[in-house]
Amino acid sequence: MxxxxxxxxxxxxxxxxxxxxxxxxxxxxxxxxxxxxxxxxxxxxxxxxxxxxxxxxxxxxxxxxxxxxxxxxxxxxxxxxxxxxxxxxxxxxxxxxxxxxxxxxxxxxxxxxxxxxxxxxxxxxxxxxxxxxxxxxxxxxxxxxxxxxxxxxxxxxxxxxxxxxxxxxxxxxxxxxxGPRQQGGIDHAGVIAKFINLSLAGRKLPIYGNGLQKRNFxxxxxxxxxxxxxxxxxxxxxxxxxxxxxKEYSVLDVTNRIISETSSESEIDYQPPLAGDPSRNPxxxxxxxxVLNFSPKHPLNKGLKQTISSMLSRN
Ligand SMILES: NC(=O)c1ccc[n+]([C@@H]2O[C@H](COP(=O)([O-])OP(=O)(O)OC[C@H]3O[C@@H](n4cnc5c(N)ncnc54)[C@H](O)[C@@H]3O)[C@@H](O)[C@H]2O)c1
Known part of the structure; x- marks a missing residue:
């Protein structure tokens, strides 16, 4: 439809x-x-x-x-x-x-x-x-x-x-x-866009809390x-x-995938947890x-690769 x-x-x-x-x-x-x-x-x-x-x-x-x-x-x-x-x-x-x-x-x-x-x-x-x-x-x-x-x-x-x-x-x-076009450089940016940006620049990746909070990215x-x-x-x-x-993935897992996928030397910088941030929302x-007969077609690995390559082509 x-x-x-x-x-x-x-x-x-x-x-x-x-x-x-x-x-x-x-x-x-x-x-x-x-x-x-x-x-x-x-x-x-x-x-x-x-x-x-x-x-x-x-x-x-x-x-x-x-x-x-x-x-x-x-x-x-x-x-x-x-x-x-x-x-x-x-x-x-x-x-x-x-x-x-x-x-x-x-x-x-x-x-x-x-x-x-x-x-x-x-x-x-x-x-x-x-x-x-x-x-x-x-x-x-x-x-x-x-x-x-x-x-x-x-x-x-x-x-x-x-x-x-x-x-x-x-x-x-x-x-x-x-995904592509999400802004990584603004205040309170989404974690994936922000970490791809920082990884590509070789800068520290600030994780709030222990990174075990999970999301369905x-x-x-x-x-x-x-x-x-x-x-x-x-x-x-x-x-x-x-x-x-x-599927859910932890922020730490996603961070490590981004570091590896961008061949970055960035390090993780653990920060205090944020107020109002849920530990999970599966x-x-x-x-x-x-009802919509729809299944997502982009597992995390595929989506991350496409996002990183689109951000690289913009730089
Ligand atoms: N990105 C996510 O992870 C996510 C998750 C859940 C829900 N949403 C919702 O999806 C929608 C789109 O999110 P997004 O990630 O594209 O965010 P975004 O900030 O990129 O897009 C929001 C757009 O709304 C415009 N806008 C803000 N205030 C406005 C106003 N007063 N009048 C007219 N335009 C205004 C902004 O300029 C911006 O272009 C939002 O409603 C958001 O709450 C996003």
């Missing part, structure tokens, strides 16, 4: 996942526009412009400014957010403004403009930390930080906009996404493919689904496999 020949609006489309999603939507003949305030940079602007994407430089917290961009759209992919737990801890008010009020603005405009479908990029951060269970979509939620609380609150808005207004919302809980192409499948499906209206890779992806 594909999304084809539709008018798609991608909020946060100039970001890491949004730019990959936008490119893929364009490749299937969709007309794609993007709302982004470029708060995380303009590095993908050239690529989007070259792909013929219409760019609206605008802030989703300003509802009157973004209102015109919701006219004559079929599907909204809502990815704009203050991403990352540590950013939300540093600035919980702005995190709430973007991730909750910004999402509510987009939902309201989607209803006002009778938009067919609203896909929301949520996060594994809505779950608390677990030791034994895998995280499935039906379990009780207890986020550990403002970012997770904001995503959960936005999820509830998506649910009630379906129940009250009939807007076909689908909530996608992404788990630790990595998910390759961006798999995440984008699953996102588009969810948008094309009619089985997930008002519903939620985990989008993740199959994904249960049964629903992804059964």
């Amino acid at each position: 594909q999304v084809k020949n539709k008018k798609c609006l991608v909020t946060g489309g100039a970001g890491f996942i949004g730019s990959h999603l936008t490119e893929e939507l364009v490749s299937f003949g969709n007309e794609v526009s993007v709302i982004d305030d470029f708060s995380t940079g303009k590095h993908n602007l050239k690529l989007l412009t070259a792909a013929g994407v219409k760019i609206h430089e605008s802030d989703i917290t300003n509802i009157s400014q973004i209102e015109p961009f919701f006219r004559d759209i079929d599907i909204i992919f809502h990815l704009a957010a203050m991403n990352r737990a540590q950013r939300g801890i540093s600035d919980p008010l702005r995190c709430n403004e973007i991730n909750v009020t910004g999402t509510l603005n987009c939902l309201k405009l989607a209803v006002d403009n009778s938009i067919d479908k609203f896909i929301f990029a949520s996060s594994s951060s809505v779950y608390g930390s677990v030791t034994n269970n895998k995280l499935d979509e039906e379990m009780d939620l207890k986020p550990l930080n403002p970012y997770g609380v904001g995503k959960l609150s936005a999820e509830h808005y998506c649910r009630i906009f379906y129940e009250i207004f009939g807007l076909k919302t689908t909530i996608l809980r992404y788990f630790s996404v990595y 998910s390759y961006v192409k798999d995440v984008v493919d699953a996102t588009i499948l969810a948008a094309a499906s009619d089985n997930l209206n008002g519903d939620v689904i985990n989008i993740a890779s199959e 994904a249960n992806i049964n629903k992804l496999k059964t």
Whole structure:
């Protein structure tokens, strides 16, 4: 199933996942526009412009400014957010403004403009930390930080906009996404992009805690493919689904793979653990496999190789 020949609006489309999603939507003949305030940079602007994407430089917290961009759209992919737990801890008010009020603005405009479908990029951060269970979509939620609380609150808005207004919302809980184009050099960067950058520069790799915290690192192409499948499906209206890779890996394991794959002499520099950082968040992806009939195609080794080679070709 594909999304084809539709008018798609991608909020946060100039970001890491949004730019990959936008490119893929364009490749299937969709007309794609993007709302982004470029708060995380303009590095993908050239690529989007070259792909013929219409760019609206605008802030989703300003509802009157973004209102015109919701006219004559079929599907909204809502990815704009203050991403990352540590950013939300540093600035919980702005995190709430973007991730909750910004999402509510987009939902309201989607209803006002009778938009067919609203896909929301949520996060594994809505779950608390677990030791034994895998995280499935039906379990009780207890986020550990403002970012997770904001995503959960936005999820509830998506649910009630379906129940009250009939807007076909689908909530996608992404788990630790990595891949080409993710920025490694910014504050609170994703660990894989950051460590590839540092390894290539032969610099120390700061691991917070003992490195045994585990994540389902998910390759961006798999995440984008699953996102588009969810948008094309009619089985997930008002519903939620985990989008993740199959297996967990520890941060230490990933670090050693990056050092080896980049032939780096970088050393690990152990730092105190971060507040609000779960020790594990193992994904249960049964629903992804059964409802969307999708299995991730990029195991960690393959995804890491592709990410490293793309970062090398940019240097
Ligand atoms: N990367 C991950 O590991 C991961 C994991 C779980 C969930 N997510 C979610 O997926 C989505 C995309 O994440 P990403 O990794 O591509 O992050 P990103 O930071 O690269 O992209 C987010 C984009 O949103 C834009 N943005 C931020 N605030 C805005 C505002 N007020 N108005 C308009 N645009 C704004 C940024 O400029 C950026 O281009 C986010 O919603 C994020 O919370 C990401």
